[in-house]
Amino acid sequence: MVIPERVETHRLILTRLRHTDAEEIFYTYASKPESTRYVSWPRHQALEDTRNFLNYAWHAWGQGTDFSFSIRLKGANRLIGACGFLNDEGKVQVGYVLGPLHWGKGYATEAAQKLITFLLAQPGIYKIGSFVDSDNQASVRVLEKCGFVVEAVLKDWWQFPNQNYQAKDCILFQYPVNTYLPG
Secondary structure: OOOOOEEEOOOEEEEEOOHHHHHHHHHHHHOOHHHHOOOOOOOOOOHHHHHHHHHHHHHHHHHOOEEEEEEEEOOOOOEEEEEEEEEEOOEEEEEEEEOHHHOOOOHHHHHHHHHHHHHHOOOOOOEEEEEEEOOOHHHHHHHHHOOOEEEEEEEEEEEOHHHOOOEEEEEEEEOOHHHOOOO
16 A cells, blocks of 8 residues: 555644654543543553553554554644544554544545545455444534445444443444445
């Protein structure tokens, strides 16, 4: 896969995560309980947690398994969140997170739509999906606006680390196959 390290939308710039993003990531969303409630990774307790994640992200990009982007506002170049996707040999899982000051403005939808656009152009992508805690109605709306459809509702499917690892019901979404596979 050839994934661009920088793409733009109408209001946003998505750029491959860099080590220099550490403090902005930590203070914008990674250390915020409200931002990390529904994510699959533990909230960052210290800046070192963010630096360790960035080391992972840098290497995973090179291996073609995890493509993580900062989300920045055009003009201000202010980091407001992150998005990206995990690649398992053509089966892709999309995700995003925003700082709470930037919720409800359509930024997650705009970033996710851009990810889908360039994923659709990649050879070998045969499935695009995502999953959310069934309580996370904001993310449900984002995925629906992007054209995802519910594939399944899974009882006690994921233990979210920032919800005391309690097993939660999740909604599994997929982007409709016929929109990105030929024939």
